[in-house]
Structure formats: structure tokens, C-alpha cells
Amino acid sequence: MRAASYARYGGPEVVEIAEVPAPEPGPGEIRVRVHAASVGAADSAARSGTPWFARLAFGLRRPTHTVLGSDFAGIVDAVGDGVTRFDVGDRVFGATGASLGAHAEHLLVAESGAVASLPEGVGMTDAAALCDGGLTALPFLRDGARVQAGMRVLVNGASGSVGAAAVQLAKQFGAEVTAVCGPAHVELATALGADRVLDHTRTDFTREREGFDVIFDAVGKSSFRGSRRALVPGGTYLTTVPSGAIMLQQLTSRLGRRRAVIMFTGLRPDADKAPDLEQLAALAASGAVRPPIEREVALDDVATAHRIVDTGHKAGSVILRIVRAEVAA
Template sequence: MLAALVDRYGPPEVLVIREVPAPEPGPEQVLVQIHASVVTPSDVAFRNGELWIARLFSGPFKPRLPILGDAFAGTVVRVGAGVTRFAVGDRVAGSTGPELGAHAQFAAVDQHGAIVKLPEAAAFGAAAGVCDGGLTALPFLRDHGRVEPGQHVLINGASGSIGSTAVQLARAMGAVVTGVTSTGNLALVRSLGADRVIDYTAEDFTAADAAYDVIFDTVGKSSFARCHHALKPDGIYLSPTPILSTSMLRKTGRRARFAATGLRKPADKAADLIRLFDWVRTGKLRIVVEGEYRLADIAAAHARVESGHKVGAIVVNMSVTSMEP
């Protein structure tokens, strides 16, 4: 199979497309032919090696896992002898988890892992996008933010993968939602259901006074210290990028939380995927996809993600024909 490999840290050009053996599914595994995956800021961090925290996971001197990528959507092409939940031909989507490996044409996935059947009409690109932003936005807002109807929720980075999903989920949870983005993305964030939008190039949302129950900085551009006056007295600051521990940051009843959603139990992710795809099916959740790249152009996809300004998900199309010029 073809895969994008990274065997040393560096710029997008270190990625090479190479033929490697396809994985052999074990008795409890399905072999998925991947049609679409996404490139995320985590893939960029594991490829450029610039963050020490990323190297803690992916290897101090060279990448431990040469094939990056987590979210996938595709078709089951083989099943192990003990597989009962899936059959050849099923359209599926999911997350390969910490072992990555989704930037390839095939992946072996545990039948009890983070994998679900896709609704009939779901497109593979958007489905992979659900497994990216959805699997982070949902646990943050539901489990850590415990968002309730009528609460005021601010989403910073509202045009990104996590942010564009979070705006819609917070709204579906009954919150009054403020989305923060730059001028060019204001209309998009409004169209996702934000009650109010803030252009960060013109206004500093952290200057608000006790306005929000939840501030979810999906892109880690602020800090709890800067945001705590903008939180209500028992408000919570959420960040998917590492912050100091909650106890160190606890201030006057306001709290801060970081969580590594990628490390959640696969079964919990699968249960969330069923919910997320149901919301997609019923039109409550729209996955924003900025563009689709061929596997041959994955370096360009990385460069776009590395810019820090992608809108929604950047999809990579893994089909064989995508290698043709």
C-alpha cells in the first residue's frame, strides 16, 4: 500500500510517499481501505518536532511512528475470524488512536475500537472530519465544561476544526454562543449558529467582565490568567493545548481544564461517534472542510495546517488514483 512516511523531524518536505506492506488484521480486527483522512496540528507537531511535548510522545530524536494520521473514513475490505460487528463492504469511520497510521491506504482496526458504520449519505471526507474536531469538541463541552442550557459559552478559534464543531455543539446544548475568529471567517461562524461573533483583530474578548460560564480556547491562543476576569465567578476555562494544572491555576472559584481527548478509551470514542454522526444525519452538525488534497500532495496539506489558519478540516484523499499527476 502507499503511505506518507516521516522518518526525521523537519519541514513538510520530509514527508515521502512510499510503498509499504499493508497491515495484517488480527482475529478481532477489520482491514479498512482508507478513502479519506485529515491532517491535524498534532500531525504537524509530530512531523516538525518543534514542541518538546510532542517529542515526549513521538520520540526525542526521530519520529517513533513513521505513518501519522488518526481520523479515517473508508470501507472494510477484510475481517478477522472473530469479527462479528462489521462485514466486508461496510462504510466506516473512526480514529486509530495513539498508534496513528491513518495517512495510508489501509489500516487494521480493532472491532471494539473507535470505529462505527457510516450513515448512507455521509461523504468520506466530512466523515473523517467528524472524527477529528467532533471527538475533541464533544468531550470538552459535555464532560469538562458541563454546558447547560442558557449558559454563556465563548469559543475561541471558532473557524478551526474543533472550534467550528464546538460552536454548533454548544448551541445544540442550549448555550448562548460567542465565536471568536478573524474578519474573513465571521460570516462562517455566524452561519454555524453563533449568537454573537468577535473579530479578534478588532476586539480582545479577554477584556469582558464576568461574561462567560465557559471559555473554550480551542486553539490555545489565550491563557487562563488572561481570561479569568472574563469568566463568571464559577466559570471554567477549557484548553486542548497543555496548561498548568488546575490546582495551580484555580482563582476565586474559576477553574481551568486541559484534557488529552486523543487518549480516551476507544469504546467511549465509538459511542461519541455514533452521537456525532446522528447529529450529522439529522442536519444538526455540519462539518466544515476547507479542502481535499491528494495523498501525493500531503506535504502541501501539512503546510496549510502549519499556517495556523485552516478553516475546519484539511482532508487527504487516499484513493489510488490520487497519486496520478
């Protein structure tokens, strides 16, 4: 099978298409013919080995897993002994987490893993994108901030994959949503359902005193310290990007009137991710959540996909089309 593989840390050019043996499913495993997979910030960190702490997860001197990609959608084409949840021909989607491997024609997944059936009406591209943003935004909003109807939620980086999912999911929770993005993406943020859109090149949201119950910085461009006064007493600041400061503030803010929260959603147990996939699939099937797609790129152009991600200004997800859309089911 063909896979996008890399052997050393570096720029987009280190990822090349290689011919590798197709894996055979063992007991309890399914093999997925991957149709679409997202290329995101985690792939960029794993590819470049930056920031430095990424190497603690992906290999100190060189990458441990040579095929990137976590979020996938495809069709089961072989099952191992004892598999009861899926059959050959089932449409599925999911996330492999830190074990990666989705930027390839075939992928092995435990049937008990973070994988779910894909409802008719949800395409492969949308399904891969749903995992990219939704599987992060959902636990942040639901578990990190306990968003409820009527809360005022601000999403910074609302046009990225996590931020776009956060805007749509916060609306589903019944929140009043303020989206923050650059001038090129104001229209997109409005289309996602935001009640108000702020252009971060013109407006500093941190100046809005006690304006929000929840501030979700989906791209980690702000700080708890700078944003604190924009929260109501009892409010929650969430960020996706780790730093020494936020790790400390997560502990110390428990004593204060406004909480700081960092989560590592990719490291959650598969048993927690699987029901979230089902929930996201149902929301996508009903049309309530529709992830924006910056670009679909063929597997051969994987380096282009990495270049787009590295700009830090994509709108929604970049998707690798491993089976061409017109061939795919």
C-alpha cells in the same frame, strides 16, 4: 499499498509517498480501505517533533510511527477471525489516536477500537472531519465544562476544526454562543450558528466582565489568568493547548471560584471514544453538525496538506483524499 511516510522530524517535505506492504487483519481486527483522513495540528506536531514534549509521545530521536494520520473514514475490505461487529463492505469512520497510520491506503483497527458505522448520507470527507474536530470538542464541552442549555459559551478559534465543532455542539446543547475568529472567517462562524461573532483583530474578549459561563479556547491563544474576569463566578475556562501554567492552574483553580481545565482527548480510552463517534455520526446524519472543510488534497500532495495546516489559519479541516471522491462510495 501507498502510504504517506516519514523517517525524520522536519518540515512538510519530510513526508513522502512510499510503497509498503498492505497489512493483514489479525484476530479481532478489521482492515479499512481508507477513503479520507484528516491532516491536523497533531500530525504537524508529530511530523515536526515540536513542541519538544511531542517527542515524548512520538519518539525521542526519530519518529516511532512512520505513517501519520489518526482520523479516518473508509470501507472495511477484510476482517480477522472472530470479528462480529463489522463485515466487508461496511462504511466506517474513527480515530487511531497515538498509534496513527491513517495516511495510507489501508489501515488495521481493532473492532473494539474507536470506530463506528457511518450512516448513509454522511460522506467520507465529512466523516474524517467530524473526528478531527468533534471528537475533541464534544468531551471538552460535555465533560470539561458540563455545558447546559442557556449557558453563555465563548469559543476562541471558532473557525478551526475544534472551534467550528465546538460552536455547532454548544448550540446543540442549547447554549448562547459567542465565536471569536479572524476577519476572514466571520461569515463562516455566523454560518456555523454562532449568536455573536467577535473579530480577534479588533475586539479583545477578555475585556467582557463576567460575560461567559464557559470560555473554550480551542486554539490556546489566551490564558486563564487573562480570561478569568470574563467568566462569571463558578465559570469554566477550557483550553486545548498544554503549558506548565495551565497544568498548575487546573489544580489550584479547584480552590477558587473559576475553574481552569485542560484535557487530552486523544488519549481517552477507545471505549469512551466509540459512543462519541456514534453521537457525532447521528448529529451529522441529521444535519445538525456539518464540519467545514478548508481543502481536500490528494494523497500525492500530502506535503501541501501539511503546509496548509502549518499556517495556523485553516478554516475547518484539511482532508487527504486517498480514494478520489468521484470513485468513492
